[in-house]
Each structure stands twice: as structure tokens, then as C-alpha cells.
Amino acid sequence: MFMFNLAEKEIAITEAVTISELVKSVPEPQSKNLPLFVMALANYIEKTSSHNPSGILQEVQRCLTEQNTHRALQRLLVHMVTVGTSEDSLNMRMYTTGEVARFFGVSVATINNWLNQGRFLGIEKGERFKQVRIPENAVYSAPTGVQTSVADAAEAYEREQARLHRVRPMTEAEELAELVNAVVYFEEKYDGTYEDTLDTKLELTPDEARDAQQWEGLLRSIERRGGGA
Known part of the structure; x- marks a missing residue:
């Protein structure tokens, strides 16, 4: 794995911006297909990112709706470079809504409701990109104020499963x-x-x-x- 210092991170981000700016000079016949490329990149990030990308994906959707393709590409590239040059949170586990539902002993529908209600602090659910990945450090806040991290719920679930099996x-x-x-x-x-x-x-x-x-x-x-x- 490549390691980056601060100066190298800044250079990489600058290059990401420069590359996205080049899209403006692409002839119109070819540029009509660029949104498909941007959407493919967005889907890839959604499926594979170890970080919660919902905010970036919502902004990309908004840019595409406004036909601002180069801006959408810029946001994706900058996000990718930022994650790629960051050392923190690389080992953080990400869970699907189905996995989190098992940890908390509820249905997937309940987890989706909690997401929509903002019960998982710092996690937003986009309308277009629905496959949310919930990080282990996300915290569920119950209506009573009791808070439980996903990591704690996962540990309790795994402990119980180990006991049963x-x-x-x-x-x-x-x-x-x-x-x-x-x-x-x-x-x-x-x-x-x-x-x-x-x-x-x-x-x-x-x-x-x-x-x-x-x-x-x-x-x-x-x-x-x-x-x-």
C-alpha cells in the first residue's frame, strides 16, 4: 500500500480536479456518454467504499440532474483520492442494513426507518443510492436517549451466537x-x-x-x- 505525506495528498487532489476540468473540452458527441461513466463510478464507490459515501453520492446525483457532469466527476475523483491517501479508518468494518438488523434483533424495515428518522448519528440515507453501508462506529440513539454503537451490538450478537453454537x-x-x-x-x-x-x-x-x-x-x-x- 502506498503511503502519502501531506504535500503528496494535496498534489493528488489537485490532479483529480484538473482531470475533471478536462471533461469540459470533450466534444459534444462524446460528452453525451459521460454521465453513464460517472454513474458507473458512483455505483462502484457505493458498493466498495469502506467509508460512508451517501453524502457524496447525493451530491453527484444532484449534479447529474443539473447536467453538470464535470462537477459530478470532480466530486467522485476528489472523494476517491481523499480516501485513497488517508490512513485513518482504513480498517473500519462496514455493515449492510441486513447485518445491522440481525445485531439489533429487528427487521431490515426497522433499520431503514431508523435511518430515515436519523436514529443512526451521522448517517444519512440517499433516495437514489439505497444500499447504505453502516460503519461499526455509528451510534444508534433510541427515543429514550440510550445510545448503542453498531460495534457493541455486533459484539453482543456474535457473543450470543458463539454461546448458542x-x-x-x-x-x-x-x-x-x-x-x-x-x-x-x-x-x-x-x-x-x-x-x-x-x-x-x-x-x-x-x-x-x-x-x-x-x-x-x-x-x-x-x-x-x-x-x-
């Missing part, structure tokens, strides 16, 4: 440890014990109701085993 039967001590860890997850999520948080609320959101049921079940299981959280 464990090949070797767990010992009683291992089962108790798993239960306690699950309770600790909820205590950290809601900043308190079950009795001091969800158990005191008269009305729960669907998410809280699901968590409350799971949390209470964990506590009962620990009590039956004679352990303490």
Missing part, C-alpha cells in the same frame, strides 16, 4: 460466567442495574422491552444457579 458443552462455571457477562453488558448499556433502570419505567420502547425481557431472564437464570451479578 458452542460445540463443547459448557461447564456450570462457564455458563454462569456467560450469563454474568451478558448482564454486565446491559448494565453498561443502561448505566445501572435492572432494578434501577428498566424495571422502574412504566412505559418501555420496543427495544427496551426486548432488552428488559432478556435482562430479566438472565437474572433469573443466575439466581437459579445460585450466582450473583
